[in-house]
Amino acid sequence: MRRIRSVAVLAAVLGAAGMPARAGSETPPKGPPWVRDFHEAQVGALKEGKPIFVYLTKTH
C-alpha cells in the first residue's frame, strides 16, 4: 500500500514538474497545439484549409 502511495506521489510530482508525456500516455506529447475531439479537429481543418495530423496511441 505504501509503495502504491509512493508511486502515486512520484507521478504527481513528475506531472507537476512538466515532465514529457510517456509513450501511450493520456497526456499528448509537448509541442503541437493538440485537439482531442475529432469533430472539432475536422471542422477546424476544413475551415482553415489544413490536413489533420492524426496521432493514435494506446495505453501500454
Next chain:
Amino acid sequence: MEEQLLPREELRPAYGQAVWLYVYRDFSKSPADLAAERVCLRFGMTAFPQHFLVHPGTLERLADTGRELKGFPATVDRVKVPASRSVEPAERVLAADVRAAALEKSGSVDAARKSIDDPDVLVRFRALEILAGKDPRPLASRAAALLEVPNDPFRFLLCEALKKAADPAAAAALEEVAREPQGSLNPNVLRIRAVDALGACGGASSVEVVRPFAASGEWRNGLTRTSVDALAAIAARVPAARTQVRDALAGAYPAPPADAAEARMCVSLAEVVHGALEKVTGRKVRFPDPYDAAARERLAKAWK
C-alpha cells in the same frame, strides 16, 4: 519515439500547417475511450502507435510523415488542402456516428442487414458486429464484395463471421485475400484471419493457397500455426482433400535452426505439424528426439 520527436524545435513551423489530433485508447469503454475507438475504426487502425495526415473532407490518408525528423516538416509542408466554406463533411460524420450508435443500441439484425452497405465505414462495422454475432450465414454469398472494404477491423471481423458461417461460398474470396491482402495496413494479421476462416470454409483449392504459409517454417509468425490448423480442419471436413493436405503438412516440418536458442520454438512447431498429420492420417509415428535435419527428412517421408 514520438514523444521525443514532436516537441523538437525544428518542427515548430509545422505546428501551424495542420490540425493536430491526439487520439488515446485506454480500453476503459469510458466516453472518451469510445470516441477514440470510433476514430480508430474509421481509419482502420489495428496497431499502435500510428500517425498520418488526412484530408478533412474525404478522410483520405494523404501522407505519412514517418518517425524521423528528416523529411517530417517537408511532408507536412507538401500536403495542401483547400479551405472550405462548408463543414458538411464533419456534419456527415456526426450523423453517421448517430446512426452507428442507434444500430449498436438496437442490435437489430434487420437494421444491420440494411446498414451493412452504409456509406460510412463505422456504421458498416457496427452492422457487421451484429450480423457476426447473430446471423453470419448470409455474409458468405457477399464475401467477395465485403472483403474489399478497405478497412482492417472490418475485414478482421468479417473473417471471423465467415469462419462461423462455415460456408464454402466464401472460400474463393478468402483465398484471394490470403494470397494478396491488398490495401491492408496489417497484411500478416489479415492473412491469419483469412486462413483461419478457410479452415472452416475452404476446400481442395484452398490447400494450395495455405500450403506455402504452413511450409514457411517461420515459428515466430502466428500465420504458420494457423495455416497448419487450417489444413487439418479442411482435411477433417473434405475427405477428397486429405491426401493433398497430408502432403502439404509433410512438407511443413520446419528446418532446425543453427541457433540453439531458437530450437525450442522450432521443435514446438514441428510437434504441431506432427500432431496435425496424426489427426489427418489416423496414424501414429514416433516424434524423434533429437529433432534435427536428418529426423526432419525421415519424418517428411514417413507419412507417404
